[in-house]
Amino acid sequence: MSNKTLGEMISSLRKEKNMTQNDLAKMMNVTDKAVSKWERNLSCPDVNSIPKLAEVLSISVEELLNAQTKQDNSKVEDIINIALIGIGLAMGICIVVTSILKQIDMNNAITMLGIGMSCLSIYLLKNKKDK
Numbered sequence: 001m002s003n004k005t006l007g008e009m010i011s012s013l014r015k016e017k018n019m020t021q022n023d024l025a026k027m028m029n030v031t032d033k034a035v036s037k038w039e040r041n042l043s044c045p046d047v048n049s050i051p052k053l054a055e056v057l058s059i060s061v062e063e064l065l066n067a068q069t070k071q072d073n074s075k076v077e078d079i080i081n082i083a084l085i086g087i088g089l090a091m092g093i094c095i096v097v098t099s100i101l102k103q104i105d106m107n108n109a110i111t112m113l114g115i116g117m118s119c120l121s122i123y124l125l126k127n128k129k130d131k
Contacts, residue, residue: 005074006067007041013057014039027056084123091116 004012014024014035021035028035028049037043045053054061091112098104104112 004067005041006044006064007039009059009064009067010035010045010053010057011039013059017057024056028053081123081127084119084126088116088120088123091119 010024014021019027020032021039022032025032025035028045030045030049034043038045050064051061054064057064095104095109095112095116099109
């Protein structure tokens with residue numbers, strides 16, 4: 001179960017116990033909407049409620065926290081990928097626009113092109129390695 005996000009883990013363990021979201025919500029003193037958001041990874045349980053949640057779901061606190069870490073890491077990876085692509089595209093657009101406006105010299109254009117190509121190369125190498 002350690003490869004699941006926190007939301008996936010909560011959902012599957014709740015279902016294994018034949019509980020509805022409302023059942024879990026009542027046991028945790030939250031709304032069923034809160035449980036729904038947990039399970040969809042839109043929000044996380046309050047830190048103070050993690051031990052009780054672990055007890056209700058018959059899982060260790062450590063396993064719940066490990067799932068949370070994996071979820072956070074995937075978001076960080078997504079942000080890094082978006083940044084690498086964004087920088088590469090921004091540099092390319094900047095070169096084109098400033099060239100049209102005749103506001104860039106060749107040395108600056110080559111530097112910006114190098115930065116953009118480096119970011120895109122890192123992105124492609126990183127994702128090739130991940131697969």
